[in-house]
Amino acid sequence: MEIKKLYTSARSATVQIEDGGLYATAKPYRLMLNGQEAGEARTVVTSLYGLWPDTKYTLKVFDGKNLLGKVQFRTEAESFTMNVRHFGAVGDGQHDDTAAIQAAITCCPKKGRVLIPAGEYRVKPLFLKSHVRIELQKGAALQLERDRSLFPILPGMIRSTDEEKDYNLGTWEGNPLDMFGSLFTGVDVKDVAIYGEGVADGMAQQSDWWVDTKKKRGAWRGRLLYLCRCKHVTVQGITFRNSPAWNLHPYFSDELKFLNITVQAPANSPNTDGFDPESCKGILVAGAHFSLGDDCIAIKAGKLYMGETYATPCEDIDIVHCLMEDGHGGVTVGSEMAGGVKHVRVRDCVMRNTDRGLRIKTRRGRGKNGVIDDIVFDRVEMQQVGTPFVVNCLYYCDPDGHTEYVQTLEPQPVDERTPYVGDITFRHVNATEVSCAGYFLGLPEQPIHKVTMEHVKISCARAAKPMRPAMADCVPECVYKGIVSSDVRKMVLKDVMITGYEGERIEAQRTEIVEE
Numbered sequence: 042m043e044i045k046k047l048y049t050s051a052r053s054a055t056v057q058i059e060d061g062g063l064y065a066t067a068k069p070y071r072l073m074l075n076g077q078e079a080g081e082a083r084t085v086v087t088s089l090y091g092l093w094p095d096t097k098y099t100l101k102v103f104d105g106k107n108l109l110g111k112v113q114f115r116t117e118a119e120s121f122t123m124n125v126r127h128f129g130a131v132g133d134g135q136h137d138d139t140a141a142i143q144a145a146i147t148c149c150p151k152k153g154r155v156l157i158p159a160g161e162y163r164v165k166p167l168f169l170k171s172h173v174r175i176e177l178q179k180g181a182a183l184q185l186e187r188d189r190s191l192f193p194i195l196p197g198m199i200r201s202t203d204e205e206k207d208y209n210l211g212t213w214e215g216n217p218l219d220m221f222g223s224l225f226t227g228v229d230v231k232d233v234a235i236y237g238e239g240v241a242d243g244m245a246q247q248s249d250w251w252v253d254t255k256k257k258r259g260a261w262r263g264r265l266l267y268l269c270r271c272k273h274v275t276v277q278g279i280t281f282r283n284s285p286a287w288n289l290h291p292y293f294s295d296e297l298k299f300l301n302i303t304v305q306a307p308a309n310s311p312n313t314d315g316f317d318p319e320s321c322k323g324i325l326v327a328g329a330h331f332s333l334g335d336d337c338i339a340i341k342a343g344k345l346y347m348g349e350t351y352a353t354p355c356e357d358i359d360i361v362h363c364l365m366e367d368g369h370g371g372v373t374v375g376s377e378m379a380g381g382v383k384h385v386r387v388r389d390c391v392m393r394n395t396d397r398g399l400r401i402k403t404r405r406g407r408g409k410n411g412v413i414d415d416i417v418f419d420r421v422e423m424q425q426v427g428t429p430f431v432v433n434c435l436y437y438c439d440p441d442g443h444t445e446y447v448q449t450l451e452p453q454p455v456d457e458r459t460p461y462v463g464d465i466t467f468r469h470v471n472a473t474e475v476s477c478a479g480y481f482l483g484l485p486e487q488p489i490h491k492v493t494m495e496h497v498k499i500s501c502a503r504a505a506k507p508m509r510p511a512m513a514d515c516v517p518e519c520v521y522k523g524i525v526s527s528d529v530r531k532m533v534l535k536d537v538m539i540t541g542y543e544g545e546r547i548e549a550q551r552t553e554i555v556e557e
Contacts, residue, residue: 044102044110047086047327048275048300050174051094051119051154053236055277055300056112057086057327057362058102063422064328064364064391071103085362085389086328088278088301090179090238094119119174121153125162132160134184139165142183149173157181157239165191166222166263169271171230177239177279185224185265185285187248192221194260195269207350210269212292212319213261215344215377221260221285223267227274236277241265243284245310250285254311262286262312268294276302283307287314288333291321293353301328308367310334315368317341320353320380329363336373337365337395340382344439345458348379348410356383365392370400371426374413376438378403378460381412388419396508398429398472399465402436404447405484407460414463414490423472428510429499430479432462432489434528435513448514452486459487466493474502476520478539480510481552483528488551492526493533501541526552533557 043059060067062085072079072089075098079089082102092098095118101111123145126132130141142164145155151172159180167183169175177183186192195211197218210228211220224241227233243265245251250262262285268274271294281288282305289304291297299316306313315331318324319341331337342348342355355378365371371392374382392398399418403411423429437443446453453459462483472478478499483489507518510525519525521543526532527550535557539546547554 042102042109044112046112046114048277048298049114049116050234050236050277051117052092052176053088053090053277054092054098054114054116055086055088056100058082059085063389063420064362068104070109071105073101073103074098084328086301090278092116117152119152119154120150122156123149123153124156124158126158130162132162134161134163136163138162139167143167146170146173146175157183164224166193166224166226169225169227169230169233172232174234174236177237179238181237181239183224183241185243187244189221189259192263195220195222211260215341215347215379217347219260221263223264225266227268227271229270231272233271234275234277235279236275238278240280240282242282245283245285246307251311264288264290266290268292268297270294272296275300278302280305284313286312287317289316291318291324293320295321296323297321299326299329303330304333306333308334314339318355318358319343319377320347320351320355322356324358326360327362331364331368332366333368335368336370336400337368339370339373340385341375341377342380342382344377345379345406345408348408352380352410354381354383358385360387361389363390365390366394368395370397371395373400373402374416376402376404376436378413379407379411381410383412383414385416386419387417387421390421392421392423392426394425396427397431398423398426399431401432401462401465402438403434403460403462404436404438404442405453406447406458409457409459411460412463413461417466417468418470419468421470423470425474425502426472427475427508428477428480429470429472429475430467431511432465432481432492433511433513434460434462434484434489435482435515437512437514443514450485450515455486459484461487462489464491464493465489467497468495470497472499474505475499476502476505476508477510477522477525478542479524480516481526481529481532482511482513482516485528485551488528488530491531491533492529494537495535497537499539503541523547526550528552531555
């Protein structure tokens with residue numbers, strides 16, 4: 042067994058207990074911290090709270106009385122604690138505590154802690170500050186104000202005085218558009234941590250955020266956490282729920298960690314994606330649990346204007362030991378990906394009851410910078426996932442999504458509007474109770490470069506329901522289907538077992554199939 046430290050703050054730590062488990066450990070383990078009982082570990086990524094600053098700790102992991110391993114770490118130093126109660130916060134769920142909590146954040150010195158103790162704090166959007174740690178203790182809940190007319194608006198585009206540059210703050214579905222502030226809003230901040238066992242609650246079910254969601258009312262809907270051009274931010278342990286729209290949205294931000302978080306929303310809630318990094322670099326998502334109404338993780342890089350103007354891919358993303366449930370896709374790429382998405386690793390994860398496992402969405406019009414490449418799934422278990430593998434280059438999004446240009450199966454000119462899908466790899470994946478084994482739909486003029494499947498097992502459900510695997514005009518509903526591939530330069534299959542399908546194991550058009 043390997044035990045390693047992932048993160049320490051002044052008051053908390055996250056460790057990874059590698060015992061062969063994916064999201065959950067193979068069995069519960071007893072924890073001892075500096076010789077004292079510290080509870081049980083039931084998940085591979087486990088966090089500890091209530092620690093003391095600038096202190097050396099030894100964590101030991103036991104199976105009963107047998108010591109399996111240990112790890113040592115030292116917590117960060119801490120300068121001062123800003124208790125929001127001392128700034129006037131009431132925490133009764135009725136009083137507006139925005140000013141008190143914002144004052145604590147603004148006044149907090151470098152490496153200081155903003156402490157939010159147990160209570161229900163009704164707030165409007167809060168703005169982050171560099172070099173600050175915010176702790177939501179167990180029993181603390183930030184509850185977002187229900188009345189959108191009280192929210193600040195982040196303009197999507199501000200022209201420079203000389204009109205030669207633009208300054209982008211707000212964003213909506215890949216375009217620079219006005220949006221309401223988010224519960225936590227960070228703009229150009231760095232070295233920030235938000236941690237604890239508390240809750241960030243968007244209260245969308247008690248407001249009108251989920252009504253007429255395709256209509257702009259004042260501005261587009263905000264998030265629970267929005268990071269715009271931020272660096273070195275860690276979010277640990279927090280439960281996010283009932284967001285107005287996407288839950289967590291890092292935007293043009295780098296070097297981020299999301300550890301042991303929980304993201305929740307009703308299965309029928311609109312656009313409540315769990316985690317949507319957009320044009321970001323260097324992200325670790327470890328030990329997260331998603332259960333919501335849209336894609337669990339959706340990796341993005343803007344639409345054509347942002348892709349052409351900033352040409353900033355989303356890249357170097359590690360997603361490990363996570364549980365994805367009840368969403369549209371476990372891990373999705375796109376459809377806003379005009380800046381490109383590269384070097385994504387999804388490892389040791391579990392997906393249950395999602396419509397799809399890996400879901401790549403692109404289309405003509407995303408542009409030549411829209412390159413999707415080096416996406417790897419390794420050691421992933423999927424249970425009751427409708428179609429575990431989907432790559433769709435004819436995705437019918439946006440107002441022109443059903444036009445002939447987007448949907449035609451006739452080759453079109455390869456030009457500045459044409460996206461590209463490179464190498465997609467699946468290793469050691471087990472998918473049970475599916476409807477369709479996989480669906481790969483490239484562009485006839487720009488085929489998917491290569492799909493590799495190694496040591497993959499797929500079984501169709503005995504009572505599978507018909508579904509449309511890929512949202513394209515040419516794709517019908519299907520059930521008990523094997524792998525469908527169209528316009529893929531090469532598909533390499535090694536030790537791929539499919540059971541329970543009807544008809545052909547592989548339906549291939551304009552695809553070179555290599556069985557090893």
